Structure formats: C-alpha cells, structure tokens
Amino acid sequence: MRDVAVIGVGLQKWGERWDRSLRDLYVEAAQNAINDAGVDHIDSMYIGCMSGGLFAAQEHLASLMADYLGVTPCAAARVESACASGGLAMRMGWMEVASGLSDIVLVGGVEKMTDVTGDEATFALATAADAEYEGYHGITFPALYAMMARAHMEKYGTTIEQLSHVSVKNHANGALNPDAQYPFPVTLETVMNSTMVSDPLRLLHCSPITDGGAAVILVPAELAKTKYNKRPLVTVAGSGHATDTIALHSRSDFTWLKATEIAAKKAYAMAGVGPKDIDFAEVHDCFSIAEIMVTEALGFFDAGKGGPAAEHGDTARTGIKPINTSGGLKSKGHPVGATGVAQIIELARQLWGEAGKRQLSNPRRGLAQNMGGSGGSTLVHILERKD
Amino acid sequence: MKIRSPRYAREIPQRYRYEAAKTESGKIFFPPRLVYPGGETAQPHTLAQTGQVLTWTILTTGPAEYSDLAPYAMAIVELDDGARTTAMLVDVDLATVKTGLRVRIEFRKIRSEGHEGLLCYGYKVVPD
Numbered sequence: 001m002r003d004v005a006v007i008g009v010g011l012q013k014w015g016e017r018w019d020r021s022l023r024d025l026y027v028e029a030a031q032n033a034i035n036d037a038g039v040d041h042i043d044s045m046y047i048g049c050m051s052g053g054l055f056a057a058q059e060h061l062a063s064l065m066a067d068y069l070g071v072t073p074c075a076a077a078r079v080e081s082a083c084a085s086g087g088l089a090m091r092m093g094w095m096e097v098a099s100g101l102s103d104i105v106l107v108g109g110v111e112k113m114t115d116v117t118g119d120e121a122t123f124a125l126a127t128a129a130d131a132e133y134e135g136y137h138g139i140t141f142p143a144l145y146a147m148m149a150r151a152h153m154e155k156y157g158t159t160i161e162q163l164s165h166v167s168v169k170n171h172a173n174g175a176l177n178p179d180a181q182y183p184f185p186v187t188l189e190t191v192m193n194s195t196m197v198s199d200p201l202r203l204l205h206c207s208p209i210t211d212g213g214a215a216v217i218l219v220p221a222e223l224a225k226t227k228y229n230k231r232p233l234v235t236v237a238g239s240g241h242a243t244d245t246i247a248l249h250s251r252s253d254f255t256w257l258k259a260t261e262i263a264a265k266k267a268y269a270m271a272g273v274g275p276k277d278i279d280f281a282e283v284h285d286c287f288s289i290a291e292i293m294v295t296e297a298l299g300f301f302d303a304g305k306g307g308p309a310a311e312h313g314d315t316a317r318t319g320i321k322p323i324n325t326s327g328g329l330k331s332k333g334h335p336v337g338a339t340g341v342a343q344i345i346e347l348a349r350q351l352w353g354e355a356g357k358r359q360l361s362n363p364r365r366g367l368a369q370n371m372g373g374s375g376g377s378t379l380v381h382i383l384e385r386k387d
Numbered sequence: 388m389k390i391r392s393p394r395y396a397r398e399i400p401q402r403y404r405y406e407a408a409k410t411e412s413g414k415i416f417f418p419p420r421l422v423y424p425g426g427e428t429a430q431p432h433t434l435a436q437t438g439q440v441l442t443w444t445i446l447t448t449g450p451a452e453y454s455d456l457a458p459y460a461m462a463i464v465e466l467d468d469g470a471r472t473t474a475m476l477v478d479v480d481l482a483t484v485k486t487g488l489r490v491r492i493e494f495r496k497i498r499s500e501g502h503e504g505l506l507c508y509g510y511k512v513v514p515d
Contacts, residue, residue: 119451123388126450132398133418136390136497136509138446138453138475143461146444154442154486199445249463249471254442 001098004236005224006216006383008037009345014212014333015181022056022112023068029213029338030069030108037217038228043102044075048089048109049337050082054124056112065108082128083286085109086214086340087370087379094236094381097218108215109342111335121209125336128373130247142198142206142287144248144374149200149289151254156304160200162311163288164191167204167330169316170285174327176357181210181333205288210333214341216348221386234351237273237365238382240266248374255304257290259378260297260369267367267380268299275299278382279363280321280350282343284371285328291315294369295323298380317358325350325358340370340379351385389500390507402509405434405492407470415470437515438466440488445481452498460484464512466492478513491515 010032017025026047034042047065052058062076081088086109093107113121126135129144152158168188174180186204194203219228221235240263245251251258268274275298283298285291292306300321301309309315315323326332326346329339347366349355364385371378400406401418408419408429415432416423423429443462448454460476462484476484477495490512497509 122450134473135450136398136507137461137473137511138449138456138459138497139461139473140446140449143444143446143449147442147461147463150444150486151442196447198447201444247473249473254463 002100003221004094004097004218005221006234006236006344006348007219007224007228007231008033008039008217009215009348010034010036011179011212011214011338011342011345013179014210014335016114017211018114020211022052022058022110023064025112025211025213025335026065026108026110027068029110029215030065030106033106033108033215033217038230039104039217041104042071042074042106043104044096045071045106045108046089046093047076047078048085048340049078050080050085050111051124051127052078054127055121056115081377081379082372083284083334083336084340084370084372084377084379085337086342087368087381088340090216090340090344090381091239091241091379093218094239097220103219103223105218106215107218107341108213109338109340110213111337112211113209113335114211118209128376134247140198142201145287145289146198146201147248148254148293148374149287152289152293153200155255156307158292158304158307160192161188162307163205163292164188165310166285166288166291167191169310170324170328170330173317173325173358174331177327177332180327180331181208182331183327201287201289207286207329207334210335212333212335212338214338214345216341216344231352233386234348234383235386236381237384238267238269238271240264240270240380241378242266243377244375246373246376255293257293257297257371257375257378259375260294260371260380263378263380264298264369267382271382271384273365273382277365278367279365280325280360281323281367281369282326282346283323283328283369284339285324285330286334288330291323291328298367298369317360322360325355325360340368343368343370344381344383347383351383389504392505395505395507403494405436405510407432407434415468417470417472434470434492435466435468437489437491438464440476440484440486440490441465441471442486443476443484445484462490462512464490475511476513477511489515
C-alpha cells in the first residue's frame with residue numbers, strides 16, 4: 001500500500017444557501033479543491049451524500065456530478081453511511097490511491113438540506129435510525145442522543161453545564177472560521193436557556209440544518225514530493241472503519257460509542273500511534289453529548305471524564321487536546337455528506353499552517369472522527385505532517 | 388413517506404403479537420432475523436409484557452405524523468425477559484418519567500397515513 005497525501009482542499013461558505021443547488025455545492029467545492037491542488041485532471045471521484053433522493057429528488061450523483069464538474073467520462077461513485085458519508089468517501093478515495101489503482105482522486109461530500117421543509121428534513125435524517133423499530137415509534141435524532149445524554153448523566157454525573165461548554169467552545173472556534181454557518185460566539189447562559197428540543201438537549205446543543213460541499217485531492221506521497229510540493233507533505237497515517245447496531249436499544253452500553261472505539265483502534269494501529277500522540281482532532285459533535293462521548297471512545301479521556309474535560313477547557317484551542325478548531329458541526333454547520341470531508345480539510349489546513357486565526361502552534365498529527373446515526377457506523381482518519 | 392400495506396403487514400406479527408426469537412445462548416432478538424450473530428439458530432419467543440425504563444427523553448417536537456402528541460416521552464425499555472426495545476411512553480405525568488419506572492406494553496394506534504391511508508397500530512408502554 002502506498003502512502004497517500006492530501007494536496008488540495010476546497011469548500012464554500014456553509015449555511016442556508018438558497019442560491020446554490022445540490023450540484024452547485026459539490027461542483028463549487030470540487031473545483032476549488034482542484035484549483036487549490038493544481039492538478040490538471042482527476043482519475044476518479046467520490047461523492048459522500050446521505051440522501052440526494054430525500055432532500056433533492058436526485059440520485060445517480062456519480063453521473064450528475066461528473067457531468068457538471070466537466071470530467072465525464074471519469075469514474076465516479078456516491079457513497080453513503082448516513083452522517084459518516086463524507087468520512088466513508090475519504091476512506092474509499094484513500095484506498096483507491098493507496099492500492100495503486102489511481103494517482104489523482106477527488107474525494108468530495110455534499111448535502112442540500114434546505115429545499116425541503118423542516119419536517120421533511122427531520123424525516124430524511126431519521127432514516128439513519130431503525131425505520132421500523134425506532135422511527136415508527138416516534139424517535140427523532142435529538143431524541144436518540146437525548147437518551148444517550150441521560151444515560152451518560154445518570155451513570156457518570158455529566159452535567160448540562162458540561163454539555164453547554166462544548167457548544168460555547170465550538171462557537172468560539174467557529175467565530176474565527178469564515179466558512180462557518182454561525183461564525184459568532186455564544187455564552188453559556190444563552191446555550192443553557194435555549195429552547196428545549198428533547199430533554200435534556202436544547203436547541204444550542206444540536207447541530208443545524210446546512211447546505212454545503214467539501215472536497216480534497218489525494219495523490220500518492222511520492223507524486224506529492226516530486227510534483228505537488230508547494231506545501232508541507234501531509235499524509236494519511238491511519239484509517240479505521242467500524243459498524244455498530246442500527247438501533248440504540250440493541251447496544252450493550254448506551255453511554256459508549258463502540259464503533260468509534262474500534263475504528264480508532266484500527267487507525268491508531270495502522271499509524272503506529274496512540275491517543276496521546278494526537279495533537280488535535282475534528283470529531284462528530286452532531287449534539288454536544290456526542291463530542292463528550294467521542295473524546296472518551298477515542299481514548300483522549302477516561303470513560304465519564306469527557307464532560308469535566310470540556311468544562312475544564314482541556315478541549316479548547318488553548319487546551320491540552322484541542323477538539324473542533326473548525327467550529328465543529330455546531331458552529332460550522334452539518335451538511336451531512338460534506339461533514340466528514342470538511343474534517344479532513346481542517347486537519348490539512350492546521351498541519352499546513354493555513355488555519356488562519358484558528359491556527360494551533362505547530363501541530364504534527366490530527367485525527368478526524370465521523371459517525372453515522374446514533375453511532376451505527378464510524379470512520380476515523382489520522383493525518384500527519386511528514387516534514 | 389406514507390407507510391403502505393405490504394410494508395405494514397410484514398411487521399404485524401411483531402407489532403400485534405410481540406413475536407420475537409431467542410437464540411441458544413438466550414439472547415432475544417426483536418424482530419426475528421434471517422441470520423443471528425455467531426452462526427446461532429433461534430426459536431420463536433413471545434416478548435414479556437412488563438419491564439422497566441432504561442433511559443428516556445421528552446420530545447418537544449416530533450416527526451410530522453406525531454405532532455399532535457407533543458410533548459411526548461420516548462423510552463428504551465428492558466422487558467422482564469431481557470429483551471430491549473424503543474417505545475412511546477404514554478398515559479403518564481411527564482414530570483414522573485424516570486429511569487427504572489415500571490411499565491407494561493399496550494396495543495395502541497401509532498399513526499395514520501393521511502386522509503386515505505392506513506391506520507397504523509403497534510405497541511406503546513404505560514406505567515405499570
């Protein structure tokens with residue numbers, strides 16, 4: 001297997017983009033990545049998208065996006081793993097370059113969520129759960145994560161203040177991200193007094209509905225060194241992938257994200273590192289409780305200690321383990337299929353020293369964790385700066 | 388998306404009669420499956436009708452088809468035979484919902500598919 005480098009990235013301002021269609025969002029991000037990388041062609045492309053069908057009445061994204069990107073007859077594939085679709089696209093693109101099959105692969109993700117009503121969007125998102133044994137009985141995604149939050153709070157004493165600190169931190173980071181949907185800080189009081197959505201989760205504990213696209217260009221490290229070397233060399237050191245039960249009620253422990261633990265262990269093993277060797281991470285804060293649980297499953301903090309760590313500032317930009325310097329899903333936005341790819345973009349920018357006002361001090365190794373549904377699928381990638 | 392007859396009819400053994408399956412090692416699967424983990428086989432098993440709340444939430448807004456019920460409680464329940472499932476918790480003062488609450492399964496209307504569509508039934512749980 002060859003080492004694979006990220007050489008270019010692209011996205012656009014995320015939010016309620018009435019002016020952009022599903023195809024516009026993908027093509028714009030892809031073109032930005034192609035221009036940023038300086039490649040004159042691509043060998044294949046991936047499109048992470050949870051549901052072009054339910055949000056935009058559009059499937060067959062392989063054909064559509066290759067056509068509108070102007071690369072027909074390029075090979076293309078749309079991949080889906082609910083909210084982990086982008087991370088899955090990254091893994092597929094990485095595999096294609098690492099295997100030697102292709103030299104230049106475009107990994108992209110997109111979701112167009114505002115052409116439908118709020119009810120229609122809620123329905124589409126709920127298809128990431130068990131349609132017959134969870135959805136049929138009246139769950140929503142806030143409800144599923146609210147039940148995980150309650151179990152975590154009752155088992156470990158995690159508090160609503162600790163959950164709220166996650167939202168405050170992510171907004172503080174997102175305020176420095178020009179592409180973020182909500183680039184402004186919020187106070188702890190505002191978070192804790194926001195409208196109740198599903199007890200105990202309030203509006204500002206929940207990531208938003210967002211339109212957006214994101215793309216990266218992958219090439220073999222050897223090609224990056226010889227031809228695409230205007231930036232420091234950043235390679236994929238590890239990739240891990242795991243599933244868990246579709247229904248939350250089938251999990252043995254509602255407070256533990258098993259797929260994240262397993263995918264992370266695979267990625268750590270491939271990279272030859274452990275949790276303490278990760279300088280910073282982008283994680284899937286679909287709800288504030290998710291970030292807390294993920295930091296535990298990744299091995300950054302012991303089980304039950306993710307809440308106190310967030311409250312203590314350990315995961316702030318200035319903390320010992322910066323999490324979601326991009327602003328996370330909460331502040332940056334969560335166009336479902338694009339999220340996993342945008343995490344890779346933030347890792348690359350931090351490692352290249354191009355993260356602007358969010359820049360960390362000389363990071364060497366970052367981790368991206370992207371999960372689908374209530375944790376039923378998870379992708380973990382580790383990127384390293386090699387020079 | 389409206390639920391239509393074939394999809395609804397297939398789930399009737401589970402929604403009306405609580406038909407599950409129990410493997411050799413004693414694990415209960417609801418619904419029964421074509422394949423069980425570890426290559427085990429399973430025998431028919433009917434769910435216990437009583438149990439307790441393991442975790443819960445109260446939704447302020449739910450999916451469109453349930454909007455007339457909001458606010459409502461959802462729970463993951465563990466039945467007395469060890470089976471676990473997700474259900475709406477009804478006929479309860481929302482302020483009294485808690486982990487460990489004893490509940491029983493009841494046959495209830497779940498939703499209706501518009502003016503001309505199916506009336507869909509299934510299980511909810513109530514305080515026992």
